[in-house]
Amino acid sequence: MTSSRFLHALLALALSLSPALAAPNPVSSANLGETEALKCEEKIASVQRDVLGKYEDALGELQNTLQKAADLEGALAVRTERSRLAQEHTLSERNFAGEPKSLRTLQAQQVSKLQELVAQIVQDALPKLIELKRSLTVVGKLDDAVAVRTAIEKLQNSYVPVSRADAGSVVPAETLLLAYSDDRSRADKTYKGQKIMVRGVVGGYRQDPADAKFYHVYLAGGNSGGWVQCAFSTNEYRFREEKNSFGAATLVVTPKDSENATVRIQKGQSLDIRGMCEGLDEVVRLGRCEVPK
Numbered sequence: 001m002t003s004s005r006f007l008h009a010l011l012a013l014a015l016s017l018s019p020a021l022a023a024p025n026p027v028s029s030a031n032l033g034e035t036e037a038l039k040c041e042e043k044i045a046s047v048q049r050d051v052l053g054k055y056e057d058a059l060g061e062l063q064n065t066l067q068k069a070a071d072l073e074g075a076l077a078v079r080t081e082r083s084r085l086a087q088e089h090t091l092s093e094r095n096f097a098g099e100p101k102s103l104r105t106l107q108a109q110q111v112s113k114l115q116e117l118v119a120q121i122v123q124d125a126l127p128k129l130i131e132l133k134r135s136l137t138v139v140g141k142l143d144d145a146v147a148v149r150t151a152i153e154k155l156q157n158s159y160v161p162v163s164r165a166d167a168g169s170v171v172p173a174e175t176l177l178l179a180y181s182d183d184r185s186r187a188d189k190t191y192k193g194q195k196i197m198v199r200g201v202v203g204g205y206r207q208d209p210a211d212a213k214f215y216h217v218y219l220a221g222g223n224s225g226g227w228v229q230c231a232f233s234t235n236e237y238r239f240r241e242e243k244n245s246f247g248a249a250t251l252v253v254t255p256k257d258s259e260n261a262t263v264r265i266q267k268g269q270s271l272d273i274r275g276m277c278e279g280l281d282e283v284v285r286l287g288r289c290e291v292p293k
Contacts, residue, residue, distance in 0.1 A: 033129055037151040065102075066078060074099070091110060175221070188280075192277050194276070195277075196274070203219065205251050218283075237253055249267070
């Protein structure tokens with residue numbers, strides 16, 4: 001009898017524990033964002049090791065070249081840089097040598113390559129993190145969304161410092177839209193007030209319903225969502241829509257000062273538009289636009 005009661009008690013205990021054993025604690029959304037950021041940092045560390053390893057090899061070759069040329073001062077400078085690299089395992093502009101020029105050129109090439117590779121890794125990681133932040137905000141998990149935003153800011157501030165876009169540089173619409181979706185203030189510091197070329201897919205066009213002096217062409221970019229609204233002045237361009245026998249529409253854009261520079265635009269085509277970035281106001285706005293000839 002005692003044995004039977006003991007077995008029943010043991011069975012009850014097992015049943016009470018089984019849910020806890022069968023259902024491990026789920027990973028929180030905030031931790032998921034931190035995990036993605038950590039993966040990104042691990043990739044960056046791997047790239048840094050690879051670039052610095054190749055830099056060390058190039059330094060050895062450069063030192064041999066300078067030694068054979070009997071350039072004592074140059075060889076000593078390279079040897080000093082090799083010693084610094086072995087101790088610090090870093091390379092940045094503050095490490096650039098004044099002389100010899102061959103060393104400084106090598107350093108500039110390696111820093112540029114490293115910055116490009118790291119920026120690409122961060123750029124590849126951002127869309128997933130931005131979408132996670134957005135979805136958490138929509139469902140009301142605001143603290144988790146803040147944690148993901150912090151992870152995004154840490155990546156950007158650590159590896160992709162804010163810098164003004166070069167005047168006239170080509171910026172994919174997706175890049176511009178992601179920048180404003182992620183951090184409006186940071187995007188303004190990079191793009192607002194700059195004349196840039198935006199490359200995207202034509203999603204639509206229409207005359208400004210609030211001001212007939214402007215005509216809008218809308219560019220989309222990839223899966224980022226949103227639009228870049230490109231405003232053309234009707235004082236500078238004429239706009240006419242044509243339809244073929246199948247009903248397909250084409251927007252004919254003609255500069256008033258050059259009848260021979262007509263541009264034909266259809267929905268779905270890739271298009272470059274140059275204009276002044278005016279920031280975000282429901283859509284990302286590009287003003288004083290022109291289509292490159």
